[in-house]
Amino acid sequence: MLEITPEKVAHIIVRAREMDAKVTPWDQPGDEVDSDSILEDRKGDATEAELRAFIADLNVDEQVSLVALTWIGRGTYEPEELEEAKAVAMSERVNPSQDYLLGVPLLADYLEEGLDRLGISVEDAEEGIL
Numbered sequence: 001m002l003e004i005t006p007e008k009v010a011h012i013i014v015r016a017r018e019m020d021a022k023v024t025p026w027d028q029p030g031d032e033v034d035s036d037s038i039l040e041d042r043k044g045d046a047t048e049a050e051l052r053a054f055i056a057d058l059n060v061d062e063q064v065s066l067v068a069l070t071w072i073g074r075g076t077y078e079p080e081e082l083e084e085a086k087a088v089a090m091s092e093r094v095n096p097s098q099d100y101l102l103g104v105p106l107l108a109d110y111l112e113e114g115l116d117r118l119g120i121s122v123e124d125a126e127e128g129i130l
Helices: 006-021 046-057 060-074 079-091 097-102 107-117 122-126
Strands: none
Touching (some): 006 060, 006 122, 046 097, 060 079, 060 097, 060 107
């Protein structure tokens, strides 16, 4: 059983998508092409700070469930292995969960897929957030 409400997961999904959608302004015509200018430097990003704080404020069981849900969404574990995924997530907790999770590419997609694979409606969970 997940130890985090679908609504909290939906909140994280929405904020993670907002972060993923942000881009820096395009270079001006005539500027030298610099591959670093294409990627946004998120230092000081309010959405990331809010999401980081939201995850940090979750209790340990909620954070562990969130990590396990991410793993189920990316196919590392099957839905019926939720308890095993949570046990591994708990035993491998060495860094803050917000650092780990915000470093996962496609976090929102994995969380959404994880909910779906567990039979939890993402649309219902997001209803009050959007």
